[in-house]
Amino acid sequence: MDDRVKLLIVDDEKGINNLLSTMMREQGYMVETAQCSEEALLKLEAYPADIVISDVMMPKMNGLELLKKIKKQYPDIQVLIITSYGSIENAVKAMKLGAFDYVLKPLDFNLVQMLIEKIVTQKKSAPIQHDEIMEGHRFENIIGQDEKMFKIYETIKQVAQTNVSVLITGESGTGKELIAEAIHFRSPRRDNPIIKLNCAALTEGLINSELFGHEKGSFTGAIATKKGSFELADGGTIFLDEIGDMPVSTQISLLRILESGSFARVGGTDTITVDTRIICATNRDLLSSIDDRLFREDLYYRINVVSINVPSLRERKSDIPILSNYFLQKYSQEIQKNIAGISRTSIDVLTKYNWPGNVRELSNVIKNAVVFCKNRQIDEDILPDHIKHASQITPYTLSLPSRSLPLAESALIKMVLQEKNWNLNQAAKELCIARGTLYSKMKKYNLSKS
Numbered sequence: 001m002d003d004r005v006k007l008l009i010v011d012d013e014k015g016i017n018n019l020l021s022t023m024m025r026e027q028g029y030m031v032e033t034a035q036c037s038e039e040a041l042l043k044l045e046a047y048p049a050d051i052v053i054s055d056v057m058m059p060k061m062n063g064l065e066l067l068k069k070i071k072k073q074y075p076d077i078q079v080l081i082i083t084s085y086g087s088i089e090n091a092v093k094a095m096k097l098g099a100f101d102y103v104l105k106p107l108d109f110n111l112v113q114m115l116i117e118k119i120v121t122q123k124k125s126a127p128i129q130h131d132e133i134m135e136g137h138r139f140e141n142i143i144g145q146d147e148k149m150f151k152i153y154e155t156i157k158q159v160a161q162t163n164v165s166v167l168i169t170g171e172s173g174t175g176k177e178l179i180a181e182a183i184h185f186r187s188p189r190r191d192n193p194i195i196k197l198n199c200a201a202l203t204e205g206l207i208n209s210e211l212f213g214h215e216k217g218s219f220t221g222a223i224a225t226k227k228g229s230f231e232l233a234d235g236g237t238i239f240l241d242e243i244g245d246m247p248v249s250t251q252i253s254l255l256r257i258l259e260s261g262s263f264a265r266v267g268g269t270d271t272i273t274v275d276t277r278i279i280c281a282t283n284r285d286l287l288s289s290i291d292d293r294l295f296r297e298d299l300y301y302r303i304n305v306v307s308i309n310v311p312s313l314r315e316r317k318s319d320i321p322i323l324s325n326y327f328l329q330k331y332s333q334e335i336q337k338n339i340a341g342i343s344r345t346s347i348d349v350l351t352k353y354n355w356p357g358n359v360r361e362l363s364n365v366i367k368n369a370v371v372f373c374k375n376r377q378i379d380e381d382i383l384p385d386h387i388k389h390a391s392q393i394t395p396y397t398l399s400l401p402s403r404s405l406p407l408a409e410s411a412l413i414k415m416v417l418q419e420k421n422w423n424l425n426q427a428a429k430e431l432c433i434a435r436g437t438l439y440s441k442m443k444k445y446n447l448s449k450s
Helices: 014-026 037-044 063-073 088-096 109-125 128-136 147-159 176-185 204-212 248-260 286-291 297-303 313-335 344-352 358-372 385-390 407-419 424-431 435-444
Strands: 006-010 030-034 051-055 078-083 101-104 166-169 194-198 237-241 277-282 306-309
Touching: 006 014, 006 037, 014 030, 014 109, 030 037, 037 051, 037 063, 051 063, 051 109, 063 078, 063 088, 078 109, 088 101, 101 109, 147 176, 147 306, 147 313, 166 176, 176 194, 176 237, 176 277, 204 248, 248 297, 286 297, 286 435, 313 344, 313 358, 344 385, 407 424, 407 435, 424 435
Parallel strands: 006 030, 006 051, 051 078, 078 101, 166 277, 166 306, 194 237, 237 277
Antiparallel strands: none
């Protein structure tokens, strides 16, 4: 049995096919070629390829459509996309559909060879679970084709190869944790763990122990020595969610680790050195927290080497149909219901709603609709009443013509604050902005109740 790596090269340019196949055969690979997607699918029925190298722009069925079919029919086959069209959109679409990577024409044959070797090495050395993790955390779990999301995908790809600290900002429910996971699983640290800690879920007394560990007997209840998150994430990544809720005293200890890479367990004296990458996330306005002396300015600049702001769902409403159908497929399989789709009227209703809970709220709404759906599609009547009613109301908005600012924005904010009796939570919800953003704008325009 021939155990050589088997390649299938698909390109409608015969010259590319011949050149690439000749070079790959010289490297010891078995190679078959096809000049269109349809021919490639026919060949795959008899030829057990390990890797498909496919062009994007081809007649009839393009390379992205071929990629979809391959990942559906042959999930173990890895696909490299080659294209003359170096747009971020096509590249991201390919990665989201499951491509291993993409290469731009004119081809760098050394790069193609390197990527093939990388695929082969991963298949040989990595357990099955690792391949599944890699596939699950490239971009597939981050759904969206809005231009703002394309920029985030490109940032993830670039920052993942570095060790710099990343601060992910955005409202609750926007998917900040998924961004952190995507960075980790595209990085050289992917074989080591990503340890997640929600700073808002821990008391001031517990957070130091969770971060840095403790020695046996260091406090009541410390019946054994415990490693903290930084030790557990050595060689990997630590994700500190809701960093804005971390006590100031703990911020000082975190700053020390960022500066020296070392710390001592609670109740211990030995210095422990770790190599851990830090990714933080927050839904707070940290600059306002700095002004209020709730967050250290020196720590802010340490964790904010690269900043990624995840847009709210109302800022990328064009993604609502895509996300809705994604969640429909996910929960239909999970709940074992055969639901074909979502009605156009329902999509219109979902798109008009402002989603204060963002993607997380949309996910819950679709799951609820799947549970109660009795037909082959989700109709408007089973959507929650508050969403249906909201589609008939035009909310306040800060999306005013830029030439009218700041006077118009200041007046609008003041009007809503007065209507809500200066309740910041209610006013922020009415204005469709984060509470921290509202607070910053109030300071900017010197707005106060008195």
